[in-house]
Amino acid sequence: MIDTHCHFDFPPFNQAPAQYWQAAREVGVTRMIVPSVSEQNWQAVLALTERFAGIYAGLGLHPCFVDTHTDSSLAALEDALVSRPLSCVAVGEAGLDYFVANTAEMKQRQHALLEGQLWLARRYDLPIILHSRQSHNQLLRVIKAYPGIRGVLHAFSGSAQQGKQFIDAGLMLGVGGTITYSRANKTRQAIQHLPLSHLLLETDAPDMPLAGFQGKANTPAQVSRVADVLCELKDCDKDRLLTETSGNAERLFSLK
Numbered sequence: 001m002i003d004t005h006c007h008f009d010f011p012p013f014n015q016a017p018a019q020y021w022q023a024a025r026e027v028g029v030t031r032m033i034v035p036s037v038s039e040q041n042w043q044a045v046l047a048l049t050e051r052f053a054g055i056y057a058g059l060g061l062h063p064c065f066v067d068t069h070t071d072s073s074l075a076a077l078e079d080a081l082v083s084r085p086l087s088c089v090a091v092g093e094a095g096l097d098y099f100v101a102n103t104a105e106m107k108q109r110q111h112a113l114l115e116g117q118l119w120l121a122r123r124y125d126l127p128i129i130l131h132s133r134q135s136h137n138q139l140l141r142v143i144k145a146y147p148g149i150r151g152v153l154h155a156f157s158g159s160a161q162q163g164k165q166f167i168d169a170g171l172m173l174g175v176g177g178t179i180t181y182s183r184a185n186k187t188r189q190a191i192q193h194l195p196l197s198h199l200l201l202e203t204d205a206p207d208m209p210l211a212g213f214q215g216k217a218n219t220p221a222q223v224s225r226v227a228d229v230l231c232e233l234k235d236c237d238k239d240r241l242l243t244e245t246s247g248n249a250e251r252l253f254s255l256k
């Protein structure tokens, strides 16, 4: 089982990473992708990939952290990608967040950073890990201007039609804790209609706690429960579901 989106350099994991990784391994998690949010945490994320076999990194500039990005951040990202270790398997986390960007200027900065990272992903032939909140249509428009791009829209929530549009634009969809909430009807129905060949499992830990675990930090071990709910929605046994979704992640991120 692969958790394709976990912020494992964040608290509480950074207090006892070996313990949390062990707990994840005990429920069958074999690999995990840790995206980064800012130039300031690239080193910490890469250090995790050196310390733990099975942990891989994405290097990127998250749209919610625009205040920590500078005019030289994209150039620094390119330098980091040029000298990347094999454990760096993606650009990201990049994207748009119109919930956070409430001014035209912030939206413009998010767009510039996103386009820079899409360009780098294509230039270095890496998949891109994308975040989108209240910005699906805008993100889709930008992605379509980068034919040949591949990547994942993480923590997908939306309609089946939106999901299909992202798949047609070259993306996979990350499925996380949202589907464990019965009130998330639109997303649950969308996932039922979207092809398993384009779905990835993720937790977004420590964020996005599952139904029944609100108020607690989410953990990568919970990806097993996300898989259980996805099995119900897709009417699929767990072995097949894990084989398919792990295969998708292996192909997208070129994991061995």
Ligand SMILES: [Zn+2]
Pocket: 005, 007, 035, 093, 131, 204
């Ligand atoms: Zn994230």
